[in-house]
Amino acid sequence: MKTWTRGQLAALTGCNGETIRYYETIGLLPEPLRAGNGYRQYEKHHVERLYFIRRARDLGFGIDDIRALLTPMDAGTIACGEIEKIARNQLDLIRAKIRDLQRMKQELHTLVQSCQGGSAPHCAIIDALSDGQFS
Amino acid sequence: MKTWTRGQLAALTGCNGETIRYYETIGLLPEPLRAGNGYRQYEKHHVERLYFIRRARDLGFGIDDIRALLTPMDAGTIACGEIEKIARNQLDLIRAKIRDLQRMKQELHTLVQSCQGGSAPHCAIIDALSDGQFS
DNA sequence: CTTGATCCTGTAGTAACTACAGGAGCGATG
DNA sequence: CATCGCTCCTGTAGTTACTACAGGATCAAG
Structure with missing residues (x-):
């Protein structure tokens, strides 16, 4: 073998x-x-x-989730409902992460757009982060 | 004070x-x-x-990025170009993460849709993860 | 004067790996 | 047969950015 x-x-x-x-x-x-x-x-x-x-x-499943998927498989006692619950939960987590990252993307994009680049000693990005005048 | x-x-x-x-x-x-x-x-x-x-x-900036933003601020030697570079890099990272998560979301969504729920001993989600017949 | 909240320090735990250090074995080459 | 480079073994420590104690001191209120 x-x-x-x-x-x-x-x-x-x-x-x-x-x-x-x-x-x-x-x-x-x-x-x-x-x-x-x-x-x-x-x-x-x-x-x-x-x-x-x-x-x-x-x-994106975590180790504990995977354990929760494998355990019934090992035992031969798969309950589709349980599996689905774990998967749906994971899907929700991912959707939440995406929302979070999209907010960041928006704000960062605005920040980067406001920047003139070059070696100007006055930076719009720093200003925005310092003053809290965004979001 | x-x-x-x-x-x-x-x-x-x-x-x-x-x-x-x-x-x-x-x-x-x-x-x-x-x-x-x-x-x-x-x-x-x-x-x-x-x-x-x-x-x-x-x-989403990491600690090292923040240090890289703060150091020139402390020194009074802000170069807008450097700041912009860090911000653009962070924006790229976030876009990449979003792409990654959206792929996961797609695949997970397909998986969850394929599931009938209930206590069926045969689970489409498990099958897909076992056979690699997705993505 | 007691009680409960807040403060102090140092250390250990979290998620999911990743990277050594220090040593032994394997396959190919001379 | 010796040597070289790669892979394997174990155990432990480092990574990111916190978070959670334990064990003790201090403060403010009643």
Whole structure:
């Protein structure tokens, strides 16, 4: 049966090798068997699980959320409603972050537009930040 | 001359009291004089500086950026071009974050839409995360 | 004079990694 | 067989920007 080393798993999934070790210490990825020299021997299910974790991370899910997704999977007791709740919650968080960043973008854009550039000793950006005359 | 305690400064600026202490230890806010009992006595310039810092933080500037904004201010050698560069850079960072979050939002939205909810043991969200058949 | 709020210091915890330091093993080359 | 460079091992410390105590002193009010 084919196994993978840590570096191979890292290359395969695009996940940093140190991060893999980190996922093991926090119990997100089960510890693999070891070869005679102490090297980790990852199996197919490790690869799949790490893919899952990375995809969830790419969608912004936190470690605790991922744990909450994986636990029922491991137990074979998936309740679609629970999963949906976690996903909706994540979606809400992301929408809130976007709103926040868009406010920042607006204000920053205004600030940058007000700047004449060059080596003028009087800067509109600094003035705005100092006086609180924006937003 | 009026001075403020840490708690008063916190209430005034909306900045957590512990955070004020933190800004002092990292040298962002100069250490104030102390009263006989050891209590900090903040002056007007502290209040103004903390306002500046908080406004910059609200726009997403990092501590190092803020330092880069404050240093020339302290030295009285403001070069508008440098300031503009920092601000434009921050604007770019924010735009990139927004793009990233919007991608996540899209994918998550699709996922959530695909879910039927309820206690179905078969969950479309889990499937999508497991198979990598999205994005 | 007691009580509760605020202040002080120093340290540790948060999220999710990332980066060493110090050592051992592996594969290829001479 | 020795050596070189890469990968692997462990454990620990650093990153960002705070936040949260613990343990003690001080202040203001009643």
